[in-house]
Amino acid sequence: MRLFLILVLALVSCTKFGKNVTVKGRVMNPVTGQGIEGAEVKLLRVKGGYDSNYKTIKSVVTDASGNFELDKYTWASPVARCETGDFYRLGWTKDGGQTFIDNFELEVKKGKVTNADFYAIPYGNLQININNTSCFDSNDELKIYRTHSIPGFYDDVPNPAIYLGCVNQTGNMNKAPMGWYKYSGTVTKNGIVTPKKDSIYLNEGETKVWNINY
Template sequence: MKQLAIFSLVFLFVGGCTKFGKNMTVKGRVLNPITGEKIPNAPLIMYRSTLDYPSGKKKVKETKTDSEGYFEISKASLSKCYLTCNVTEVGDYYPIGWEKKDDIPLFDAFTISIKKGKTMHADYYAVPYGELKISIHNVNCQGANDTLIYKRSYVSLNGISVFQPFTLTGCYDNDGVFAKVPSGEYLVEWTVIRNGTSNDYTHIVSVPANGQAYYNIDY
């Protein structure tokens, strides 16, 4: 009878954990989605919401990516949990966030809402920064009505907006300065309006990871 009672208690404990404290697992990789370059040693933190901390979050598990950028994190929990990645702790990266897939419930672009009792597969994206300098010179100025409309868009990945277009007038002349931007390819577009005539131009500028790119516009 004593052994039966102990077995019953163990059964109830295991059954209770299975029923109420379901295991949750996330597997994936942290990488540069443009080049496929791995990002090792990136910290991934699983946390739950709580009123016990000023931040409203309590860390329940942490891991890091291996030498190939892969990770696996698992935890049995009664509470709803979330997963984030602090890729900026291991390098100068522009964080893009989790890959958007139908079976991955995102709390926001940088946070996964983990499913209880499930093994999820999710990749986190980030690209290194580089520097870009655009120099603009009106070398054929006809007066104050000369106009240049400048646009720049990031074309290596969809959904990243890193620059606002602007309009220049008159005899503009500026060498520009290097600015920190996500590495990758940019579509540079500009329109010159002079004496009632409009001309459009385009060019692809590649910014290397941790390097510099320079482009000059003479109009």
């Protein structure tokens, strides 16, 4: 009788707390709209309440179109995480809602299907040089507003960028996410203001030097 009660309680506990977790979607490059093959999507549970103690309970690798589907019966309340390797990790969209920038981890609920798309962008290499090629005096000014194919890419840096005087600035060759880099603004010399704009497209794995001369 005692053994029977233990088995019944165990069955009730499993029914109450253990449920399927399903996560499906796509890992893609939002610049091109193409899927990213070979990215790993994991279901993780927390051990002890610290991020460093996450334990993988199941993982899959995306197919040639970037699609994935994870299904796992679990008692835990897990999170889903995407590992893309050396990509600019942009964020994710859950169930067609808001895109969360710079976060590749989301909570998923037991007993429900979560539709999630992860966005990542491959890198190229870009060097930007700023040169006042016909300097008038120290009051010369270049004021430019910068944008990228990624919305909000320049949110964490001064924008517009302002360069004063006889600028001759050689930038470093830096790893940069692929896509369009654009600027528009004005050049002021001897009190005369003229508009200025330009753009450059950086492909995956490409190395480019962008000279902004004014």
